[in-house]
Amino acid sequence: MTSSRAETAYQRAVAAFKNPTLDLLHGRYAPFVVSVLSVMFSAERASVPISDAHVEVGTFVEELRAAGYDRDDRRLPNGSGRDICRYWARVGWLVPQINDGVELYKLSAQAVGALEVAGRAGGGRAKVSRSRVRTLLESVEQLTQSAETDPQIRLARLREERATLDAEIAMIEAIEAEEGELDPIDDDQLLEDTENVLHLSRELPADFVRVAESINAMQRDVLAQLRRDERPAGEVLREYLHRGEHVMEATPEGRAFAGALQLIGDPEHIDHLTEQLQNLLGKPFTRHMSAEQRNDLRAIAKRVEQGVEEVLSAQRRASHVITTQVRTHDPIRDREVDHLLRSVMAGLQAWVPESKAGDRIDPLRSLPTAGIGHLRQTVSDPRPPNVPAPLRDATDAVERAEFVDADTRAWGGPNYTELEDYVAGIEGDQFDLAAAFAAIDSDANRRPADLLGLLEIAHRNGLTESGEVSVVDAMRPDGTTRQFAFGAVTARTLKDDTHD
Template structure:
């Protein structure tokens, strides 16, 4: 395999240095303090905490650290926000309570694991690790051997070795593993088990990236976008059917296998009853005892994430929300294109004289808040169900006319009135009052408003024209009138 030039490798690593949150944590100014706080409060049994709880705990630690002469001027909330922006933490909401929670990101876990390995390095080249690697390598050689004769020969060798060990145990020549060798093997197993939370964090991040990618493909035009839409409409679970989804499904099925779970718990109980287990710390004994439970809990959590993403993606497509977002995306791209063209003529700091309204209400006082009372939404009595009837087309048309202005009808009225006037004078114009005089307002004031809207777009307001008095009959049968600026139509409405 060709070697990678040093320059290319250095440039790639420099890019990773800027993009990878784990590297950012390791080279942070207060990396030791950040790692210690995150390790204490988010890397253990409580790997996820409410934001307010985490702020309170870190504030107490910061006060203690300041007494030792460390300069930590900011509050816990400010530090946590900076860590979240840097990618060390991930903010999520709890579906039940809608509260904000914080947990370590995959990159944050990777950085903590590296620091742990430097702080308390594990012994390498141990007997248990070498035996484990040898066993896995031999099993791989057997499983991948295309020759059935060689696979059978290797299996017979294993069977002969097992028979020889059985005979040795029966004759009293094979002693049980104990002492430091047994303790070393348990600790090696726990070291491998400690990497599992990192794997779950990476899996969750991978599913989040997959969900974002699928939504982006839906918004983009082209063949790929149509394929994703077709799959969603057909009910295909694109999250579960992905490579990551199928891989996790196989892992989850193994974790939830009742036979495997019973055997695992039985083996753990027997190991902890051995004499050598007394040399294990309380944390190591608890980690071994709760390992399978932890796997099941984290597996269930990833299942919930997959289900949530799949339902959200299906709802996003079937509710037609993606069409609105595609329009918005197109408008944003159009605005960016126009901004790029005007960048050479207009400086970024130039005053444009345009005021934009805020997208939220500014609250100036707590008295402006109104508490929500769920009891107000309770129905006074049970809702009665009524069977639907066959829709009446005439009634539907009447309902549409009652709720929307019939611009098609008004456009025809204007063009007809203008056509009659120009039959005698080719330069004639008609006003809104002229149209109403020939074609009464069938929708009452809505017709008047519609005509004025058409005139504002397709007509003019003569500079010295006198106001015009409009007459129409309301929906209640009463005659009404109004004085408005004279609007005239100078041409046909397309």
């Protein structure tokens, strides 16, 4: 059974009105939504922090209520600014994102398109002008030339274009030779051309956002397929890393943008476009333009630059997310999580039919503990059964360590016996530790370890520190030197004390 033309047209219209763009314009609070989004977002402010958006929307609705626009319940929505923004994000008019740790709202492609439609409708119907017809004819001509495969036909067209250009160049050169001026173009024609440029530029923001959203949708599709994938990890890694590196070629919108990027992606082209627009704004005919038109003309380059950056940021973000997900992908863990979620959903589905409206489930506030029948009530005595053996005499230890070779002894600890004898032989009741260390004759007792031993002996006998800094050079057994700096120390000799 075939559908009639009326049914086909009606079904197509029903499908069209399910699009968020028409849903926004046909919604209950459409004037409020369009007005708020058009004020909150602009070419200079492509994204708004979520916290700021909640405050601004709340202030906006309160001002309208105070002005008396809430008399009809169809004009203003209920709730706070946060509630309104969350609803707009849920229906697809706002897109929440995170940039450098800051949560932001951005307009979706559907919202940008709806604002452009509302702006064009509010500014009057577009006129059938010479500029619009010329743009159409030039586009058709360019399409015809691009599709032509006969080289003779293409050469004939190119020669015709060259002849036209040569004639125009000759005319301008003749006027310049006579020191004349070109006839000015009528201001009405320039204004028509300007309106056509503005009309074309209004389509760009929605196109850029649509490309970015197609890349984000491809990213979500890749991740969903990855979580369901049960192939070997190496095969998954190769395929998805390739898709992550070539994310721009993965969608029709991305491929179209890649071609357009060759024309507008170079910063020099953006700078040249900005310079051209600034020159246009200085021409006399622009005085007939409204302030809004001049601002829109000035913002064209900014919109193009922001749109390119938004698409490239979406590409970089998608590549990073896909690459990170592939590297951390654990099929076993994902299957365990999926099994747990399915069991929770199955339990919920079994409980809902049997429950009543007022039934509640007590949440699990802590994990269950193991049931232990009996714990030990006594512990063993931590004290050792026997006292440790007394320390042996140091002399005996030295005698028993005579088997150690000379090289090992040279790299060992301080020579306490020699150092104590040296300190005892110093004249006077006190000595400067740095000077005493430098005066040691034997290099074997001027090692870094011996400096530490001398400090220990000085501390044991009693020392006095000063605010000055002492610097000494120590000699290692291999002949290398090491310089040490420490607070100046004066120690007592204690000649009457016996060596420990």
